[in-house]
Structures are given as C-alpha cells and as structure tokens.
Amino acid sequence: MFPREEYQLRMNKTKQKMLEYGVEVLVLSNPSNLCYLTGYNAWSFYVHQVVLVLIDEEEPIWIGREMDAHSARTTTWLDQRRIIPYPDEFVQSTIRHPMDFVANILTDLGQGQRKIGVEMDAFYYTAMCHERITYGLPDAEFKNTSTIVNWVRVIKSDEEIRYMRKAAKIVENAMQSAYDTVNVGVRENDVAAAIYHAQVSGTKEFGGDYTSIVPMLPTGKNTASPHLTWTDRKYVEGDFLTLEIAGCYQRYHTPLARTMSLGKAPESVREVGKVVTEGIRETLAQMKPGVTAEQVEEVWRTSIGKHGFIKASRLGYSIGLSYPPDWGEHTISFRKGDRSLLEPGMTFHLMPGIWFDDFGVEITESVLITDSGVETLTSFTRDVFEKPL
Amino acid sequence: MFPREEYQLRMNKTKQKMLEYGVEVLVLSNPSNLCYLTGYNAWSFYVHQVVLVLIDEEEPIWIGREMDAHSARTTTWLDQRRIIPYPDEFVQSTIRHPMDFVANILTDLGQGQRKIGVEMDAFYYTAMCHERITYGLPDAEFKNTSTIVNWVRVIKSDEEIRYMRKAAKIVENAMQSAYDTVNVGVRENDVAAAIYHAQVSGTKEFGGDYTSIVPMLPTGKNTASPHLTWTDRKYVEGDFLTLEIAGCYQRYHTPLARTMSLGKAPESVREVGKVVTEGIRETLAQMKPGVTAEQVEEVWRTSIGKHGFIKASRLGYSIGLSYPPDWGEHTISFRKGDRSLLEPGMTFHLMPGIWFDDFGVEITESVLITDSGVETLTSFTRDVFEKPL
Numbered sequence: 001m002f003p004r005e006e007y008q009l010r011m012n013k014t015k016q017k018m019l020e021y022g023v024e025v026l027v028l029s030n031p032s033n034l035c036y037l038t039g040y041n042a043w044s045f046y047v048h049q050v051v052l053v054l055i056d057e058e059e060p061i062w063i064g065r066e067m068d069a070h071s072a073r074t075t076t077w078l079d080q081r082r083i084i085p086y087p088d089e090f091v092q093s094t095i096r097h098p099m100d101f102v103a104n105i106l107t108d109l110g111q112g113q114r115k116i117g118v119e120m121d122a123f124y125y126t127a128m129c130h131e132r133i134t135y136g137l138p139d140a141e142f143k144n145t146s147t148i149v150n151w152v153r154v155i156k157s158d159e160e161i162r163y164m165r166k167a168a169k170i171v172e173n174a175m176q177s178a179y180d181t182v183n184v185g186v187r188e189n190d191v192a193a194a195i196y197h198a199q200v201s202g203t204k205e206f207g208g209d210y211t212s213i214v215p216m217l218p219t220g221k222n223t224a225s226p227h228l229t230w231t232d233r234k235y236v237e238g239d240f241l242t243l244e245i246a247g248c249y250q251r252y253h254t255p256l257a258r259t260m261s262l263g264k265a266p267e268s269v270r271e272v273g274k275v276v277t278e279g280i281r282e283t284l285a286q287m288k289p290g291v292t293a294e295q296v297e298e299v300w301r302t303s304i305g306k307h308g309f310i311k312a313s314r315l316g317y318s319i320g321l322s323y324p325p326d327w328g329e330h331t332i333s334f335r336k337g338d339r340s341l342l343e344p345g346m347t348f349h350l351m352p353g354i355w356f357d358d359f360g361v362e363i364t365e366s367v368l369i370t371d372s373g374v375e376t377l378t379s380f381t382r383d384v385f386e387k388p389l
Numbered sequence: 390m391f392p393r394e395e396y397q398l399r400m401n402k403t404k405q406k407m408l409e410y411g412v413e414v415l416v417l418s419n420p421s422n423l424c425y426l427t428g429y430n431a432w433s434f435y436v437h438q439v440v441l442v443l444i445d446e447e448e449p450i451w452i453g454r455e456m457d458a459h460s461a462r463t464t465t466w467l468d469q470r471r472i473i474p475y476p477d478e479f480v481q482s483t484i485r486h487p488m489d490f491v492a493n494i495l496t497d498l499g500q501g502q503r504k505i506g507v508e509m510d511a512f513y514y515t516a517m518c519h520e521r522i523t524y525g526l527p528d529a530e531f532k533n534t535s536t537i538v539n540w541v542r543v544i545k546s547d548e549e550i551r552y553m554r555k556a557a558k559i560v561e562n563a564m565q566s567a568y569d570t571v572n573v574g575v576r577e578n579d580v581a582a583a584i585y586h587a588q589v590s591g592t593k594e595f596g597g598d599y600t601s602i603v604p605m606l607p608t609g610k611n612t613a614s615p616h617l618t619w620t621d622r623k624y625v626e627g628d629f630l631t632l633e634i635a636g637c638y639q640r641y642h643t644p645l646a647r648t649m650s651l652g653k654a655p656e657s658v659r660e661v662g663k664v665v666t667e668g669i670r671e672t673l674a675q676m677k678p679g680v681t682a683e684q685v686e687e688v689w690r691t692s693i694g695k696h697g698f699i700k701a702s703r704l705g706y707s708i709g710l711s712y713p714p715d716w717g718e719h720t721i722s723f724r725k726g727d728r729s730l731l732e733p734g735m736t737f738h739l740m741p742g743i744w745f746d747d748f749g750v751e752i753t754e755s756v757l758i759t760d761s762g763v764e765t766l767t768s769f770t771r772d773v774f775e776k777p778l
Binding site for chain 2: 041042043044045046066067068070071074075087088089091092097118120121122123124125126127128129130131144146187188189190192193194196197198199200201202206207208209210213214216222224225226227228229230231232312313314317324325326328330333335337355357
C-alpha cells in the first residue's frame with residue numbers, strides 16, 4: 001500500500017509515544033491502527049485480531065484467525081514469521097478466547113513482565129479481551145493507551161493526502177449522483193443505491209472503497225435524526241432531506257454532507273441553510289496552524305449566535321484512515337475544552353449542522369490544514385439544493 | 390417494525406433467561422440486541438449506547454447520545470420517558486465516559502445494588518465500558534451474560550422468516566447482477582458496485598437495507614483469503630473468483646456465496662466445486678430438528694473426506710438480525726463440540742468452502758430448519774459458474 005519507509009516512520013513515531021506513555025509493548029485492536037502500522041486490510045475485524053508493537057523490535061507482529069493469515073501475507077509489509085495465526089476453535093467460543101492465545105505468545109516472546117499498553121476504549125477491544133489478557137499475563141503491568149496510534153495518525157503524509165484527494169473526487173461524484181437521482185416517486189433506497197454505485201465505481205482512473213459509515217439520508221421530520229439511514233418510501237413534492245456520505249480510497253475517507261429539497265425548500269430550511277453557509281465561510285477564514293480546536297468552534301458559535309441559533313454537538317473531528325463503524329479518528333474535536341493546536345497536514349470533517357426538534361440542516365466540508373490556512377478537499381456548491389421538478 | 394406483542398414476547402423470553410442466569414438487570418450494548426428488544430435502528434453504534442432490561446419492568450430503557458434520541462423516538466416502541474439522552478460532552482472524551490452516565494441512571498433507578506448482566510465480549514462493550522460501569526456501581530454484582538439475548542434470537546418468528554425470505558430475493562438478484570457484470574476488462578470494484586446497487590435497490594415491491602459485511606470478492610490466488618474485499622484490477626480471461634454477499638431486509642440477512650470463472654474454470658476449481666456441492670447435498674439431507682450442530686458438521690466432514698479433503702474452519706453459524714461488523718448471531722456453530730439441537734425456526738448460513746494455500750472454493754446456502762427437515766431460503770444454482778466470454 002505505502003512504501004516500507006512510510007511504515008517504518010509510523011512505527012518510529014509510535015515508539016516515541018510509547019516512551020512518553022511509559023509502555024514497552026502495545027496490543028492494538030483498532031482495525032485502523034492495524035492497517036496504519038502494517039497495511040493489513042481485510043473484513044476480518046468481527047473476530048478478535050491484534051497487532052503487537054515491541055519497543056525494541058523493528059517490525060510489528062500480526063495475530064489473527066488462521067483463515068485470515070493469508071490476507072495478512074497479501075496485504076502487509078511484514079516478514080512471514082511475524083504473522084501468527086490462531087486456530088479456528090478460538091472463534092466465538094465460550095471456552096477459549098483469542099486473547100488467551102495472544103497472552104501465551106507474549107509470554108513465549110519474553111514480554112510477560114513488561115509494561116503493556118492496551119486500547120481500553122477501542123471498538124473491538126471488548127471487556128472480555130481485557131479480562132483474558134490480564135488473566136493470562138499476571139506479571140505484566142497494563143496501561144490504557146486507547147488512542148496512542150490515533151494521535152500519530154493525526155498529521156497526514158503527502159501520500160495520505162493524495163489518497164484523500166482521490167476520496168474527495170469520489171464523494172463529489174456520489175453527491176452529484178444523489179442530486180441527479182432524487183425525484184418525486186423515486187424511493188429513498190434507490191437514491192442510496194445510486195450513491196453506493198458511485199462510491200464503489202469511483203472514477204475512470206481509480207476504483208472506490210467501501211465507506212466506514214453507510215449513506216445517511218433522512219427525510220423531512222427525520223432530518224432531526226441525523227443517523228437514520230433510509231427506507232423504501234417514495235419522495236413527494238416538498239420533501240427535504242440531508243445527505244451525509246463519504247468517498248473512500250483505500251480506506252482513506254473524505255466525507256461530505258448537503259441538504260436538498262424536492263422543489264422549493266421550506267422557508268425555515270432556506271433560512272437555516274444561509275446561516276450555516278455563512279458560518280462555514282466565517283469559520284474557514286479563521287482556520288490555520290496555531291489556532292486551537294476550541295477557537296474554531298468559538299468562531300462558528302459566534303457566527304450562528306448572531307442569528308439566534310445554537311448547536312449542542314461538536315463542530316467536527318479529525319478524519320483519515322478508517323474502518324467501520326466510524327470514519328472519525330477519535331482524537332481532535334472542535335468543541336469547548338479541546339485545546340489541540342491545528343498543524344499543517346491535519347484533516348478534519350468540519351460538520352456544521354443545526355438540528356431542531358422537527359428538522360435539521362447539515363452542510364459540511366472536509367478540510368486540510370495547510371502551511372498558512374485551510375483548504376477544502378472537495379469543491380461542491382454549499383447552498384441548499386432545490387431540485388427542479 | 391414488529392407488532393408490540395412480538396417485542397413483549399421477546400422481553401418475556403429474555404427475562405426467563407435472566408432468571409436462569411441469576412441477573413436482575415441487563416445492560417446491553419450489542420446493536421442487534423438493542424434493535425431486537427426495542428426496534429432501535431440507526432447508525433449510531435460508533436458512540437456508546439445501551440438498552441437496559443429491568444426484570445420487574447415491562448419496557449426496556451434506551452440510553453444514548455442526545456443527537457440520537459430522535460432516532461429512538463422514531464424507531465422504537467418505547468414510551469418517551471424510557472428514552473434517556475446523554476449530553477454530547479460524553480462523546481469520545483478523555484474525561485467523561487457514557488458509562489459514567491449509565492451508572493448514575495441505574496443508581497437513580499434504585500438498581501445500584503442488584504445483579505447486573507453485561508455483554509463482556511460484545512463488539513461495542515469495550516474494556517473501558519466495563520471499567521467505568523463497575524467503578525460507578527461498586528455495590529452491584531456483575532455477571533457475564535454476553536449472548537443471553539442472542540440465544541433468544543436463535544428461533545425466528547413467522548414474521549422474521551418473512552423478512553429473511555425477502556432478503557433471500559435480494560441476494561439472488563445481487564448474485565445474478567454480479568454474474569452479469571463480471572467480464573474481461575471489467576474492474577473488480579465495478580462488480581462490487583453492481584452488487585451494492587442490487588442489494589440496496591432490492592425489488593420493485595420492497596427496498597434493500599445495508600448488509601453487515603461488505604461484498605467479498607477475492608480473485609485467483611486471493612480466493613485463499615476469503616475476507617479480502619476488492620481492488621480496481623481488471624479481470625482477465627482465466628480468472629476465477631469467490632463471491633460472498635448477503636441480501637438484507639430491515640436488518641435481517643440472508644447470505645449466499647458462489648464461485649465463478651471467466652471462461653473455463655481451472656480443473657482444480659471444478660473438481661473441488663463438485664466435492665463441495667456433493668457435500669452440501671449430503672449435509673442438507675441430514676439436517677432436521679433434533680440433530681446436533683456437531684452432527685451436521687460430521688456429515689460434511691465425512692462427505693468431503695471421501696475425496697481426501699478437509700476444512701479446518703466451522704461449517705456455518707446461526708443468522709438473522711444483525712449490524713456490522715458481522716451477520717452471524719454468535720450462538721450455534723456447526724463444528725465439533727457444539728451440541729446445540731436444531732429446532733424448527735432456526736436459520737443458518739451453511740458455509741461449505743474449502744481453502745488451500747493458493748485458491749479456495751466457496752458455495753454456501755442460507756437455510757431454515759422446518760418441522761421435519763430443512764429448506765434453503767434462496768434458489769440459485771450451485772455449480773461453479775463459467776462465464777461465457
């Protein structure tokens with residue numbers, strides 16, 4: 001996927017953080033972190049699998065299901081001997097757990113008495129994983145290093161940014177495809193199908209990958225619930241909807257959301273749409289290296305506050321490489337209290353949406369922090385789109 | 390989604406199991422279990438959310454992110470007062486955790502000293518979830534009830550079976566669409582795009598839902614790695630591939646896998662294909678109520694053993710309602726040691742595949758156990774498909 005040197009740099013940055021956190025071994029479960037450090041890419045995270053980083057060894061170690069070791073050999077930069085499969089009898093068993101196997105491997109490798117970092121709040125590091133590994137390594141000392149690799153991922157390399165620009169092209173096509181397909185008498189699921197087709201077809205030059213979140217396209221009152229997917233209801237004149245989707249190129253995501261209506265938009269939607277787009281312009285104008293995440297949110301809050309609006313949820317979050325169920329990196333959030341400094345090479349989903357009890361407007365941008373300011377990754381008109389009928 | 394009576398029956402069955410396990414409160418994190426008991430359906434499981442079952446109360450309680458409470462009001466049968474949102478400051482914070490909030494609610498409800506069952510190995514019940522809830526409820530006694538609701542889900546109602554039959558129609562269409570699209574010069578991702586389009590379009594009568602696993606379509610040597618997704622490589626004459634996909638109707642899944650080639654299949658693929666289809670026939674002939682899961686696997690093992698083949702991984706698993714990243718129910722597996730009895734209304738993905746170091750053949754069926762035997766949910770020819778060029 002990436003040149004070996006890029007993986008080695010990622011490993012070195014990870015080890016530097018391990019020293020900061022005071023751990024000698026990392027047990028990683030987050031599929032995005034597995035992929036980031038090794039290249040591993042397969043839909044196998046529904047069984048337990050880990051990547052180990054030992055502070056004194058150059059290459060990580062992959063441990064997973066026997067059936068998936070082939071995928072590890074195909075997709076990673078690791079030496080064959082660093083790929084360790086566990087037998088199928090460990091899969092979803094009430095008697096054996098894959099973390100028993102991992103604990104034994106760590107013992108065999110002489111790591112049983114070290115300081116071990118685990119991702120306490122990562123999606124696939126279950127309570128049982130932690131129970132079994134701590135039981136299996138009674139002499140080790142465990143620390144929570146939930147987002148240690150996530151923080152390494154925050155600043156993108158030039159190559160990663162190229163991937164995200166490709167994802168941007170894909171999401172522009174997918175959004176256009178949604179705009180073209182929505183119509184009176186068309187079912188919501190048919191619009192979702194058109195979006196999927198565009199996302200995965202990609203462009204003539206490169207194919208698209210699956211996105212970590214499915215297309216979300218609530219209609220009418222349901223726009224107040226931004227995480228509803230779709231039904232097979234047919235659109236009628238006067239419907240309005242929010243569309244939140246992403247393009248994905250080799251696991252790198254560029255999300256984009258827009259709001260549209262079938263025919264003229266309700267006055268309330270138009271009005272909120274204008275407040276949101278003005279807020280985006282004012283916020284983007286202030287984003288540059290050295291500004292904090294909470295300052296970004298403050299610009300937005302002030303902007304919409306002038307019109308009497310508030311938004312309770314965060315204004316956005318760091319994005320890049322990811323696996324389901326989320327395309328956020330779980331590091332920087334634009335909200336009060338987050339004092340992270342913006343740096344060149346960071347990428348965010350700036351998520352200005354305003355939701356009320358009975359409707360919502362969502363218009364977003366994926367952005368890259370440059371040396372002197374900010375750049376949007378996609379180029380797609382922000383106005384509420386009124387589909388001519 | 391389902392009539393209120395069906396949810397009440399599901400709750401009663403769950404409470405019966407709670408008595409067996411000796412717990413008075415359930416804290417559920419598995420999105421499939423949330424949906425099964427309440428109807429809750431939104432792509433929000435990337436933040437922590439739970440459903441509580443109290444043994445002495447009729448309705449469950451939903452706790453989730455403020456932004457998602459609207460979805461809970463829209464999709465569940467619960468009284469408004471049983472929907473409890475937590476503020477956005479709990480989302481992906483290093484200071485606050487949603488389980489702190491859940492623990493406080495349980496205390497307020499007078500449940501702080503009870504026996505509480507948690508899903509120790511469910512995907513979204515992280516080690517941190519368990520740490521925070523046990524910290525917040527020091528006087529409660531915690532028990533692992535990882536699959537307590539999963540086991541209630543094992544036997545499907547007539548209405549659930551109707552959903553799976555609809556999903557079966559969708560997957561037949563999607564597989565046909567893949568057969569039609571694959572061709573020399575076509576890219577793998579374009580076939581994936583056609584599959585997605587068919588899955589989500591569904592039929593004229595009903596729309597399709599997203600599947601819990603993405604289409605997997607490894608080609609050539611990569612067929613040895615069943616969980617690889619796709620690339621943008623173009624197919625060439627002589628390629629062969631395995632396709633594992635599902636249809637989904639309102640979260641109910643019917644998976645199906647087939648093997649195909651562009652032009653004549655290699656002799657080895659043809660030969661293994663025949664062994665697998667013979668094995669399926671012989672296995673299906675023995676499946677009926679009262680047979681154990683391990684006996685089903687034994688029939689298969691004996692059948693392919695006659696030809697000198699072995700399969701290390703399990704032969705299949707229980708299916709039905711599900712959310713990413715898996716469409717399996719994590720209960721019954723067809724493998725040695727699983728003595729679960731087949732019963733009418735159970736549904737399985739019978740997964741006969743044989744994988745070698747350099748290729749694999751996968752031909753599967755989704756099946757329903759009937760009063761007297763077994764029935765395949767789909768009707769799609771099993772032979773290795775040789776695409777005419």
